[in-house]
Amino acid sequence: MRLSLRRTTWRVLAGVAAVLALMTTVSTNSAQAHGAISDPPSRVYGCYERWAGDWQNPAMAQEDPMCYQAWQADPNAMWNWNGLLRDGVGGNYQAAVPDGTLCSGGNTAGGRYAALDEPGPWQAKDVSNTFTMNLLDNSHHGADFIRVYVTKQGFDPTTQRLGWGDLELVTEVGPMPTSPTTPFQVSAPGRTGHHVVYTIWQASHLDQSYYHCTDVNFTG
Template sequence: MSLLACAALLSTVGLTGTASAHGSTINPASRNYGCWSRWGNDFQNPNMQQQDPMCWQAWQTDVNAMWNWNGLFREGVAGNHQGAIPNGQLCSGGRTENGRYRAMDTPGAWKTTALSRTFNINLMDQAHHGADYIKVYITRQGYNATTTPLSWSNLELITTTGRYAQAGNYYINNINAGSRTGRHVVYTIWQASHTDQSYYFCSDVTF
C-alpha cells in the first residue's frame, strides 16, 4: 500500500473511529483543521511549501497533528486555562500530546477566513461529548500573528456560552468583534461535558 493510501486510511479512521473522534472549530477553521481540509488528500504536494507555507511547516513537524486535527485537548485543567497553558503555547494547548501540535504555535502568515465584524462559529463535536461551556476570545487590535506567538495578554474574552447538549455541531452566533480590522486570531476553548477535557483552537481570520 502506498504512503498516500495509508494516510487516507488513517484519515478515515480518525474521522470515524469512536476512540479518536473528538472535534474542532471548522468555521472559522482552526489551524490544524484548515491544514487537513486543504491538504489531507495531497499532503505530499511540494507546491504546499509556496502556496501554504504555514501548513507546510506543520505537516513537516508532525503529520499526526494533521490526521488527528480533532484531538487537540488537555485533561484535568479544572477550568484553570491560563494556569495550564503557558504564553506562547496557546495554539497547541500547552504542547499537549507530547508536543504533537507544537507547530500550531508558530507565528506566520497562516491562511485566514474572511469575517464580518458580527460573525458565527461552527464547532464540530464528532464524538457528541457535549459542552459545559465554550469561551471565545479575539486578539486585541495591534497584535501581529505573523511575528508574535500568542499570549493571554493578546486576547480579549468576548463571550462565554452556557451548556450545549450532545450534538454533532455547536453554533455560537452573533459574536461581535467590535471595531477590529485586519488580521486577527479567534481563540476558542471548548470544555467538553463527558469528562474534564478542554479543547483549544486558534482560527486565523481577517475582519
C-alpha cells in the first residue's frame, strides 16, 4: 500500500514538474518575445495557435499530424514560436540556411525547429493569388525588409523538403516601422493548390533575421 502511494505521489509530482517547466518556458519566452508570420500562419505559429491551450489532447495526432510530430520532436519549438531566428548572418541567407533546412532556419537553436522541415500534410490556409500577410512583431523590432518567396508550380510540400531552387521571389517590402501587427500584400500568379510561402524578415534593431514557412492553398 505504501509503495503504491509513493508511486502515485511521484507520478503526480512529475506531472506538476512538467507543467511548471512548460509555464516557465512560456513566461521566459514572453519576456524575450520576438515575432512571426501570423496570417496566414507560419507552421510553428499555426501549431501554437491551434494547440497551445489543448496540448494534451490526443486528437492532435489525427487532426493535425504534422503539428503532432513537431510537438513530439521538441515541444519547446511550439512555445518558442517567436524565436525562429539567426543572428549575424550579414545578408548571406543561403549560406546560413542550407537546402532542406529552410523551415527551421538552418536548424537554428540547436535544431529545436527541425521538425518544421519535415514534408507532409501541413494544414494550409485557402488564399487567392493576391493576398494579405501579417507580421506579428510583438517586440516592435520593425523591419529593414521582408522578402517573400513562393514555391514554383509542381513543388509538393507533402513529399519534398524545401530548397532555395524551389522558390521564386515574389515580393519585397520595407523598411517597415515598429508595430505589433504589420500587414502587407503578396501576389503569386499562376499557382494553384498547396504551396509554401517562405519569408525572411530582417529586423531593424540589429542583424537578426527570421525565417518562416507558411502553407497555403491557392484557390485560383
